[in-house]
Amino acid sequence: MNFSEFLSAPESLYQRIGAAKLREIVQAFYPLVKAEPLIADLFPDNLSETMNKQEAFLTGFLGGPPLYHQTYGNPMLRYRHREFAITPSRARAWFACFSDAVHSVALGEAVKSELLEAVARTAAAMVNTPEG
Numbered sequence: 001m002n003f004s005e006f007l008s009a010p011e012s013l014y015q016r017i018g019a020a021k022l023r024e025i026v027q028a029f030y031p032l033v034k035a036e037p038l039i040a041d042l043f044p045d046n047l048s049e050t051m052n053k054q055e056a057f058l059t060g061f062l063g064g065p066p067l068y069h070q071t072y073g074n075p076m077l078r079y080r081h082r083e084f085a086i087t088p089s090r091a092r093a094w095f096a097c098f099s100d101a102v103h104s105v106a107l108g109e110a111v112k113s114e115l116l117e118a119v120a121r122t123a124a125a126m127v128n129t130p131e132g
């Protein structure tokens with residue numbers, strides 16, 4: 001979208017995706033993460049808390065109610081990821097899983113590409129360790 005289109009956009013990306021589809025994306029995402037050897041071991045076996053946090057975070061991040069902030073406080077995402085060695089390859093693997101999850105859900109192409117662009121930027125910003 002260009003600036004004029006953003007200005008006149010009637011709805012947030014969150015509204016255009018909808019809570020139900022966002023949940024579907026998050027629920028599709030973590031099994032893919034657990035099947036990706038580069039990053040699987042970083043995550044706990046029981047992913048329900050992780051999924052709840054991610055769904056709450058993405059809700060606010062995409063312009064919906066600030067659910068993560070309300071429950072957990074400021075996300076400070078880079079800080080909360082400091083204990084995980086996120087190399088460029090791991091970030092790429094994480095984002096590939098996220099992209100596959102998005103493409104597994106029935107959503108318009110424009111919405112998908114806006115969502116992926118927003119999350120790609122954040123995933124790249126999460127790199128905190130050079131390639132080992």
Ligand code: HEM
Nearest residue numbers: 042043044050053054057080084086090091094122123126
């Ligand atoms: C780039 C690669 C990334 C890796 C390898 C990664 C890995 C992780 C891991 C291992 C956890 C802890 C899971 C747990 O113990 O419950 C976590 C938590 C989390 N991640 Fe990521 N992450 C990445 C990128 C992102 C991005 C791009 C976002 C947001 C769009 C994100 C959002 C979150 C959130 C909200 C949490 C929960 C934080 C908390 O309250 O503890 N992560 N991530």
